[in-house]
Amino acid sequence: MVTPPLPSIRTVRAAQRGDQRALADVASGCLPLLYNIVGRALNGHPDVDDVVQETVLRALRGISSLRRPGSFRSWLVAVAVRQIRDHHRARPPVTPLDDVPEVADPGGDFADVTILRLSLSGQRKEIADATRWLDPDDRELLSLWWLEEGGVLDRADLVAALDQPGPHVAVRVQRMKRQLDLGRAIVRALGDPERCAGLAALAADWDGRPAPLWRKRFARHIRDCAGCSARSSDLIPAERLLASLPLVPAPAALAHPSPPGHGLPRTGRAAHLPVKALIAVPLAVGAVAGLAGFATIGHGGERPAAVSRPAAPPRSPAAADPARPPVRTPAAPALVPKGHPPAAHAAGSCAKGVATWKAAGVSPALKASGACWYYDWGADSTGITTPRGVEFVPMIWGADSVTATTLARVKARGRTLLGFNEPDWKGQAEMTPAQALKLWPKLMGTGMRLGSPAVAANGDKAGGWLDEFMSGAAARHYRVDFITLHWYGTDFTTPDAVAQLRRYVRAVYARYHKPIWLTEFALIRFGSPNVYPTGPQQAAFLKASTAMLTRLHGVERYAWFALPTPKDGGTGLFTATGTPTTVGRAFQDLPRTSP
Numbered sequence: 001m002v003t004p005p006l007p008s009i010r011t012v013r014a015a016q017r018g019d020q021r022a023l024a025d026v027a028s029g030c031l032p033l034l035y036n037i038v039g040r041a042l043n044g045h046p047d048v049d050d051v052v053q054e055t056v057l058r059a060l061r062g063i064s065s066l067r068r069p070g071s072f073r074s075w076l077v078a079v080a081v082r083q084i085r086d087h088h089r090a091r092p093p094v095t096p097l098d099d100v101p102e103v104a105d106p107g108g109d110f111a112d113v114t115i116l117r118l119s120l121s122g123q124r125k126e127i128a129d130a131t132r133w134l135d136p137d138d139r140e141l142l143s144l145w146w147l148e149e150g151g152v153l154d155r156a157d158l159v160a161a162l163d164q165p166g167p168h169v170a171v172r173v174q175r176m177k178r179q180l181d182l183g184r185a186i187v188r189a190l191g192d193p194e195r196c197a198g199l200a201a202l203a204a205d206w207d208g209r210p211a212p213l214w215r216k217r218f219a220r221h222i223r224d225c226a227g228c229s230a231r232s233s234d235l236i237p238a239e240r241l242l243a244s245l246p247l248v249p250a251p252a253a254l255a256h257p258s259p260p261g262h263g264l265p266r267t268g269r270a271a272h273l274p275v276k277a278l279i280a281v282p283l284a285v286g287a288v289a290g291l292a293g294f295a296t297i298g299h300g301g302e303r304p305a306a307v308s309r310p311a312a313p314p315r316s317p318a319a320a321d322p323a324r325p326p327v328r329t330p331a332a333p334a335l336v337p338k339g340h341p342p343a344a345h346a347a348g349s350c351a352k353g354v355a356t357w358k359a360a361g362v363s364p365a366l367k368a369s370g371a372c373w374y375y376d377w378g379a380d381s382t383g384i385t386t387p388r389g390v391e392f393v394p395m396i397w398g399a400d401s402v403t404a405t406t407l408a409r410v411k412a413r414g415r416t417l418l419g420f421n422e423p424d425w426k427g428q429a430e431m432t433p434a435q436a437l438k439l440w441p442k443l444m445g446t447g448m449r450l451g452s453p454a455v456a457a458n459g460d461k462a463g464g465w466l467d468e469f470m471s472g473a474a475a476r477h478y479r480v481d482f483i484t485l486h487w488y489g490t491d492f493t494t495p496d497a498v499a500q501l502r503r504y505v506r507a508v509y510a511r512y513h514k515p516i517w518l519t520e521f522a523l524i525r526f527g528s529p530n531v532y533p534t535g536p537q538q539a540a541f542l543k544a545s546t547a548m549l550t551r552l553h554g555v556e557r558y559a560w561f562a563l564p565t566p567k568d569g570g571t572g573l574f575t576a577t578g579t580p581t582t583v584g585r586a587f588q589d590l591p592r593t594s595p
Contacts, residue, residue, distance in 0.1 A: 006030060006076075012069040015060075026063065027056050033073075033147075034080055041084045041136075041143040055083045074160040077144065077153065081161045084140055126191075127238060130183030132210040138176045145173055177238060183210075185232035186218045196227050350592050351550055353393075354573065355520055356563035358383035365563055365574035366390065370588050375519065375559065377421055379409040397421045398429035402439045407446055417448040418484055418519065424465035425456035433468035437476065444479050454484040454519055460507035470512060482556060483512055486520040492533040494540045497523060498548050509554035518549065518558040522571040532570030535582030542586050560587060 007015070007022075007029040014022035034052045042048050059079050066075055134142060144161055147153040158173075159166050189199055202221055206214055222228040350372030356362055357376055363385035366374060373391040376384060379401065381392045394410035395418035396402060410417055422428035423436055436453055443450055458464030466483075473480050487504055489497040501521065509516055523541050525531035532538065542560065549555045565572025565581060573584035580588060 133183030539586035
């Protein structure tokens, strides 16, 4: 393991006297060590940059009080550990790995980054994977012990950092190593393609995310199963594997500090040091590809719980039905990620769109509909011929769609990308806001204009799924260019239904101040069976609602659900023979250009 070039005693003393160049050298020189400690301990969380920044700031502000410049390394490590603990205390507890948006590399968490960047194989890969099974306290300790084994730190540094007696630290290290070896045994057992029947049955209900409960269950099985326990009989001691591994460098953007005097003003001896420019990095995926770190590794009332949207072929994953709560204008302030002001609705642009899936006669129906744009819940429009002058907008439907191949396909199909489909609804994308945020940098990495995940409900509600996602995006400075919504009304009286939709859309816009795309809407009372208004009622709602939407500030586009006619009818614009329905004829009559 290569030791990071920490500042010399002479540099530390010069920094204590307020020398600007020395202060800059101290700040830049400690970054590799800090990123390796904080990156491991926080498991690749996007707050790594913030914690490193605060650590450097505290170190610079307190360096004049350091009595022994020769103990700078131990003192710096102790400051970092305190910042890590402050971070943990300031955040609510989360399920391990459930709130780990990707930062170090758009392709994976810190274990994946280690495996990829250091080309690990065999037991080194297993030990990187195994660290995912450690508790946060053990990850913090591992971040220090790993550097000790590599010769970067010594035991005195660990004792100073943990502020515990040496014997106590030794006990904690041994306990952590046992947990790490347990994780290695679990990784090996689960990774065996010929895993025993008992383990296979146990893992059938596992969601694939390391967690303390599953660690306990898998450990119990491995302990009691002769075959599974024998698989880990040849494990090489962890210290022999770790000591030979190199560190990963700090972000390239941080390697070249600006000249003194060109940064933000600070108080104390570091008053004019460009600390912010030196260590603050945007959390956009393009800016953090070289991040340091090594493996640690609408309205309509309540509906029954079991409901069914009009059936569509497998190509159309939007076949489940969202619950639509009563709309209400929120009192909370708008949550807008920094650096991404709302785009204005382009007067004279075409908002008219449809949601569709592959079906008999869909291509000529799409042309006859007069739609300006469409989407099919997928990455491309395979099986659908796109008419001239009509735009296809791709979607990343769910977590399984976030692959390099799929992202390349959507990038080749257009300039705009729709986010996950109804992640808040069972049977659809089914993702927590944290899981969606973890994957979001990959979508941002396409460089396309990006729509939010399309929630089934509560888009205007403080604390709802969309609110949590947008709050997380704002905190991480993630890019969300417009808000995508679904809405289904159960009031078949046209003026009332239009008013309810208008209130919902206005409330969402008031909360986020971003353009709105309404990508599914119609009148349906979901149930068993679903209930629809008459053709003329649906057509009247379509005409009145689209007229309202094209005049409503903030609305960019809408898409009717749907172009084909579902098996139970009710909302489709065209029959399987290509004949427009009553609502289809109303759609054809809509203008292509908004007022």
